[in-house]
Amino acid sequence: MISAASARDVVLMDHDIIRAVIGMSAWGGIVRYIMLRQKKPIMEEILACxxxxxxxxxxxxxxxxxxxSRDANDDKLLIMAGLGGVFAGPIITLLGKKIASLIDSFSPSPKISE
Known part of the structure; x- marks a missing residue:
């Protein structure tokens, strides 16, 4: 079981696990590209992929x-990396909306009354 309590734990993690996460994410990206593929010239397809x-x-x-950060095991970590690769667009859209709503609801420091 892998756990990461701080950023240092992520940086000092075993390199094989990091490579596996990147590989699963990349594989998810290739799957996503194949799902949404359109007929284009070969160079444009390679660039899009x-x-x-x-x-x-x-x-x-x-x-x-x-x-x-939730103390998941290796299997869950790799599954989430792959799903993150496949659903990259919707995840980034949801994350952007969440950040925008946090910024909109953020109130600056209150004015000091005289």
């Missing part, structure tokens, strides 16, 4: 860090 893989790896790492 690589861009999807980059976004999927980012989202998979975010979800993996979240799962690590």
């Amino acid at each position: 690589l861009l999807q893989v980059v976004v999927s790896c980012f989202t998979g790492m975010l979800l993996s860090i979240f799962v690590l």
